[in-house]
Amino acid sequence: MASAHEQFRDLAWKCGLAATHQRQIIYEAVTATPGHHSVEAVFAEVRGRTPSISLATVYKNLRLFVEHGLLREVSPHSSMLLVEGNLEPHHHLICTRCKAVQDLDAADFVNFKKLARRAPRGFDLSRPLVEVFGLCRRCSAKT
Amino acid sequence: MASAHEQFRDLAWKCGLAATHQRQIIYEAVTATPGHHSVEAVFAEVRGRTPSISLATVYKNLRLFVEHGLLREVSPHSSMLLVEGNLEPHHHLICTRCKAVQDLDAADFVNFKKLARRAPRGFDLSRPLVEVFGLCRRCSAKT
DNA sequence: TCTTGGATTATAATAATTCTCGTTTAAGAA
DNA sequence: TTCTTAAACGAGAATTATTATAATCCAAGA
Structure with a gap:
């Protein structure tokens, strides 16, 4: 049975991504526990293991993982407020x-x-x- | 047949909201055309009729209208990035x-x-x- | 080991939204 | 109609989430 470490290296290789230490622990922070993870939560967890990590790295790699299908984004909609006047159920x-x-x-x-x-x-x-x-x-x- | 003006005053009265000129034109900007409206689009339209209107007023009243059910919000989700590791279809x-x-x-x-x-x-x-x-x-x- | 392009970091910048507060206004009472 | 007052408005500052920049740093192949 491959270790989590090896599993990630394998996944990263399949996507053509470098398997850096930061990516490893970001990926593990999300997949280790089920449910939905905010960037802040991931950052907090990841900083416990690698205090020098940057928030921008967390953002960048979460987006990268989503793009490559390693993670899913919850509610991938426009981030801006949109309204509509149509109150009919639709x-x-x-x-x-x-x-x-x-x-x-x-x-x-x-x-x-x-x-x-x-x-x-x-x-x-x-x-x-x-x-x-x-x-x-x-x-x-x-x- | 009541004018759009009177219709809005009636709606506002039912919600206990003051029927101000700004609210009137914000409401009309959204309901006059079908589809989904960004704050920027509403602001641009509304400013054509009342150049002194403030962006904050547009935001505040759009939210107010949504709260009172006069308008609907498209995708009323958390505005922050959330990810999940569960790739199973769900x-x-x-x-x-x-x-x-x-x-x-x-x-x-x-x-x-x-x-x-x-x-x-x-x-x-x-x-x-x-x-x-x-x-x-x-x-x-x-x- | 050495090289190199991609990755990381700190920080600055940006963009959307909300807050503050002084001024104005709607709407009910007199 | 005029008065009164709570609510609404406007301008701009502040906040918050996110992304861009540019100087190192490092993973991985030669």
Whole structure:
């Protein structure tokens, strides 16, 4: 069984990335525990092991790992405030790359009964908003 | 038939908000055209009618309108970068208020065939990510 | 070992958003 | 209508998250 260290070196090699010590511990900080990790949290954890590490390094490598598919980004949407006046129940289709948003008026692709069963008790889904992420044609063409 | 002006005064009154000129034109800038509006776009439009208006006023009132349900926010998620190491296909349940994220491991509430039919041609849904927004128990209790 | 291009660091810069506070205004009361 | 007052506005400063820059540093192949 390969060590975590060796596993990462292997992954990095497959992506053509140098397997530096910093990347190693950033990757491990995210994958060691399940759930969702903020940059601050990763930075705090990583600094415990390598106090000289820079926040910019954490940012850069998290983005790099996401680009190469080693990590996933939670909610890969535009970081700016967007509003809409359409209050009719409808949903959104968002391009992960260019962040363009399109409306999906028919919600028949979501089974809200099943969804409600999956949600934890007390979670209010009375006015649900569903957003689906993918790559728009233009961005998937570029690759 | 009430004018747009009167309609807004009525809406504002129902929410207990003062119907100021600035609010009027901000609201109209968003609702006059369908689709998704950035703060910059709203500001630019609104400044054409009332050059003295402040960007802070636009921000403040857009947030206010969203809080009161007069407008919807597109992607009401945490504005900070979050990553996860779990690469297994799974989805997210996000609290609109506190931005907490939970995993939804079973995707059986989404009919991907129907979804693909709804999406525009060429939109790449080969690795779909679905995020569902609502209010977690704690936040819906506070109201 | 040596070389070299990519990686890291500290710091500066940027961009989006929010806060502060003095001024103005909406809207109910007189 | 005028008065009163809490709320709203405007200008610019402040804050926060993130990215760019430029000088070292190091991983990895020759």
